[in-house]
Amino acid sequence: MTTRVQARDLAFLAEETPSTPRHNATVEVFEPGASGFDHEQLLALIEDRISFVPRYRQRLQAVPGRLANPVWIDDPDFDLGYHVRRSALPRPGTPEQLRELVARIVSRPLDRSKPLWEVYVVEGLADGRVALLYKAHQALVDGVDTVDLAQVLLDTSPEPKLLGGDDWDAWKRPSVPSLVAGAVRDNLTRPDVLGQTLRSTSAALVRGADAAGERAGQVLGALTGRGGERETPISGRHSQQRRVVSVHTTLADHQRIRDGHGGTVNDVVLATVSGGLRAWLMTRSESMAGLRRVRAVVPVSVIDSELEATSLGSQIAAHVVDLPVGEPSAVVRLHQVSYSFQSHAETGRGVAANRLAGIAGFAPSTFHAIGSRVAAWEAGRGAQLIVTNVPGPQSPLYAAGARMVETYPVPPLLPGHLLAIGVTSYDGQVSYGITADRDKVPDADVLGQCLAEALDELLDTVSGVRPRAPRGRRKKSVKR
Known part of the structure; x- marks a missing residue:
């Protein structure tokens, strides 16, 4: 069975370069139960549940002559062992060592000749803990046809629920004549496919012209000693390597x-x-003169009949906010950000965080994947930074009986962005995940320290302050 790649998904594939791999990643840390948690147990769990995400066993197949967009086909050589990999940290297995390993893994693009995902089982963490690193291409997880693998692996109780797997056999690989015939048929009978084909072809030509112009500009800049866009601490041309930083705080402090x-x-x-x-x-x-405000794209969950529905029960829209980094007062910064979102709340389209977190089997990684897709589409509006904030479940989740004690996102860097920030709340924690260019942002760990101190600065302002009603609630509903 084949499914044609949508134009938006094809754009993620076409815009990918060695220095801008377009995949999302998530880190989960587990406390093994009495039965432990290792590579073999994870393999068995994925084999049991991968049928819920059939695209994880499919790969891309191009159509000759670009007569239509590529198709997803079953990979006849699918090997689960290739995608589920085992790694280990040297002693003492610190969080810093884990983040260094994660940074190296997420710096590498995925193999286009195979299904576009990988999972790493990282052993050797302190106290016997085990980490999972999920890595999936932006074109793979759309939240509609395909959710993130983590969403089907996590349970709400420590008792593993084995479902028996499935007897999967790959569909026969389509021949060249059948691919051509299918492309012609779809172009003639489906106006949407024809439109996508024309747009994809035009976009390919534009990208080729842009690339040629960029190379010419680089040569001219090298010859004249000029050229190149002005770089800032958060924007510029990045390398192929990344840094990953995580900051773990409590939900109670934010509340x-x-x-x-x-x-x-x-x-x-x-x-x-x-x-x-x-x-x-x-x-x-x-100097704060040129960066008094940082324009950020912040994906938010909404209910809107005009947007593409997702399996999470809502749609995801991009909200652009100017972060007031030039403002010295922590309280004023908070009120300025709050005011920016006030109009969004008053539309009645917003979905409450507790509603999202209460969805059965909800895994924040799916929302982060959708959010990064939406943010990428909106990045052309002059955005300098992407911040995805996902409310997660406030009760423990388990994989093969092992309790997840920590999770944080590793968002991808968009072209021209040297930083990306993802935030996830889970079981009383709020974890910030920072992805940074390794060469241009060597002090990413300092940014992590500054985030923790910024939260402390806000906490210092609420001593003796009378509680106010959260936006969207009446005062009488606030617990004092």
Whole structure:
């Protein structure tokens, strides 16, 4: 069985370069139960449940002559052992060592000749813990036809629920004549396919012209000693290598700030990011004149009949907010961010965080994947940064009986972006995941420290402050 690749998915594939791999990643850390948790157990779990995400056993197949977009076909040589890999940290197995390994793995593009995903089982963490690193291409997980693999592996109880797997046999690989015939048929009978084919062909020509122009500009710049776009600490041409930083805080601290100043936890997160960026820029002795505001794309969950529905029960839309990094007052930064989202809340389209987190089997990694897709489409609006904030479940989740004790996202860098930030709340924690270019942002760990200090700065402002009603709630509903 074949399915034609949508135009938007094809764009993610076409725009990918060695220095801008277009995959999302998520790190999960587990506390093994009495039966342990290792590579073999994960293999058995994935084999048991991969039928819920059939695209994880499919690969891309091009159509001769670009008569239509490529198709997804069953991989006749699918090898689960290739995709589920085993690794280990040297002693003492610190979080820093884990992040260094994650950074090296996410720097490598996925193999286009195989299904576009990998999972790494990382052993050797301190206290006997085990980490999983999920890595899936943006074209693979769309939240409609395909959710993230983590969503079908996690359970709400420690008792593993084996479903028996399936007797899967790959469909026969389509021949060249059948691919051509299918492309011609779809172009003649389906106007949407013809339109996508024309747009894809035109886009390929434009990209080729842009690439040629960029190479010519580079040569001219090298000859004249000029050229190249002006770089900033958060934007510029990046290398092929990444740095990964994680910052772990508590949801209670964010809620305390929200209750003291009003707004939402999302406002607190973005105010923390604003304060962290400000402090980080100041450690670099950067002038704030050119970066008084950082334009960020923040995907939000909405209900909108005009947008593509997702399996999460809502749609995802991009909200553009100017983060006030030039503002010295932490409280003013919070109120400015809150005001930016006030109009969004008043439309009635917004989906409450607790509703998302309450979806049965909800895994934040799927939302991060959709959010990064939406943000990538909107990046052309002058955005300098992408921040995905996902409310996760506030009760423990398990994989093969092992309890997940920590999770954080590793968002991809878009062309021209030197930083990306993803935020996930889970079981009383709020974890910030930072992806940075290894060469241009060697002090990414300092940014992580600045984020933690920015949250502390906000906490210091709520001592003795009377709780205010969170946005969208009446005051009488606030617990004092």
